[in-house]
Amino acid sequence: MPETTDRLPLRLLVAAPRGFCxxxxxxxxxxxxxxxxxxxxxxxxxxxxxxxxxxxxxxxxxxxxxxxxxxxxxxxxxxxxxxxxxxxxxxxxxxxxxxxxxxxxPLVSKVHRQAERQVDAGRHIIFIGHRGHPEVIGTFGQVPEGCMTLVETEADAEALQPAEPDNLAFLTQTTLSVDDTKAITDILQRRFPSIVGPRGEDICYATSNRQQAVKAIASSCDLVLVIGATNSSNSVRLVEVAEREGTPAKLVQRADDIDFTWLDGVGTLGLTAGASAPELLVRELVDKLSERFDVQEEVIESAKERMVxxxxxxxxxx
CATH class of the missing domain: 3.40.50.11270 (Rossmann fold)
Incomplete structure (x- = not known):
């Protein structure tokens, strides 16, 4: 006789790229x-x-x-x-x-060198980032005190009153929301048309790719799980990206953090991992789901990464 199971079916869309950068x-x-x-x-x-x-x-x-x-x-x-x-x-x-x-x-180091060059050129830097984040502290510490101003939100950008509005540059933290950052830079460029931006986007390839991968699955999911730490900027941004696409999302560090009541009524679940989360934790979570559900796993790849x-x-x- 065929084997029967009490496990409900669960379609699992796994984002790629995900995890370690x-x-x-x-x-x-x-x-x-x-x-x-x-x-x-x-x-x-x-x-x-x-x-x-x-x-x-x-x-x-x-x-x-x-x-x-x-x-x-x-x-x-x-x-x-x-x-x-x-x-x-x-x-x-x-x-x-x-x-x-x-x-x-190295991509953070690139931002450090850009900061030095802009200060050497006599420009004041508007730095887009999250106050207190180690990357922000490290970047501010590359140049003399008073050479950079932190902007966290669109409201900050609108309220900004620099001493020399025609002599500005902007840089960004590498792990920000691509969409949020564009909204802020659009304001800065509207208000200060001569502001100098980086030659290429400061948000790193891995951050951008992981956000795009979440966008690729979110609209097809009832819920998205993001594996990552609460103090991991890029992981928290993945939750925000899913929610902006209209899909509820939860941040978990390990499989044991899952509250299975979250999955009540969920037919399709999305899964991704922040850039500092190893693939081992992804597999651990899939195994945990498989204890309760008949999991049909699909990997949805939106980009290939070969950076070393x-x-x-x-x-x-x-």
């Missing part, structure tokens, strides 16, 4: 290689990426996470997180004679 891959590899070269412990200033599973896994291997270089003992190496750090941080590490490795995402970033020369040589 090249910058996150590189940052994690840097910590792992540093542990191989130096041995335990290797200190890491701030979470290397915003994902508890990744951080806990590296802790088990011998990484110690701290918030300031002052917390790093003498004689041990320190890695700077993928989000970037103010210039004062490596300077302090060098003054103390610490070996340090910068795991800043080189490791720092010191680690490549080692």
């Amino acid at each position: 090249a910058g996150v891959d590189r940052a994690i590899t840097i910590v792992e290689r540093a542990l191989e070269i130096y041995g335990r412990p290797v200190y890491v200033r701030h979470e290397i990426v915003h994902n508890k599973y990744v951080v806990d896994t590296l802790k088990e291997k011998g990484a110690v996470f701290v918030e300031t270089v002052d917390d790093v003992p003498d004689g041990v190496p320190v890695v700077f997180s993928a989000h970037g750090v103010p210039k004062a941080v490596p300077h302090k590490a060098a003054e103390r004679g610490l070996d340090y490795i910068d795991a800043t995402c 970033f080189k490791l720092p020369r010191s680690l490549e040589a080692a």
Whole structure:
């Protein structure tokens, strides 16, 4: 006799691209290689990426996470997180004679260099980002105090009263909502027609691709689940993108965070993961769903990613 099941059918649309980006891959590899070269412990200033599973896994291997270089003992190496750090941080590490490795995402470093160039050109920078985010703090720390003004919302952009309105540039955090950022830059360009923007978009390819992938599935779903941390900017933006498409969305860190009452009446579920969430967590969540549902999984691919970033020369040589 054919096997019967009490599990309800669930169509699962899995977004692609999703999960780890090249910058996150590189940052994690840097910590792992540093542990191989130096041995335990290797200190890491701030979470290397915003994902508890990744951080806990590296802790088990011998990484110690701290918030300031002052917390790093003498004689041990320190890695700077993928989000970037103010210039004062490596300077302090060098003054103390610490070996340090910068795991800043190359696309964040590109924004840092753009900030320096705009200030060197005498322009005041309007920086679009989220107050308190490590990437914003790191970028502000690349230039002298007072050279940048933070704008978070369209209302901020409308209210802006710069001292030299004809001598401005704008840059953005790399993990923002593409749509929100365009709305803000449109206001800045309307109000300050001579404002200078970046040569290419500052929002990174991975952030843009993951948002586009959510758009590709959201309208076909009754609910979208996003795997990511609450302090992960790019993950929170994926929730917002789904909701803007008219589809409810929930952010979860692990499969155990699912409240199955969310799935009452859900016939088609969307699934994606932020750029700092490993694919292992996606598979874990699919397995959890399969315990209760007859899952028919479909991968909806909206872009292919082949980006790879080189490791720092010191680690490549080692």
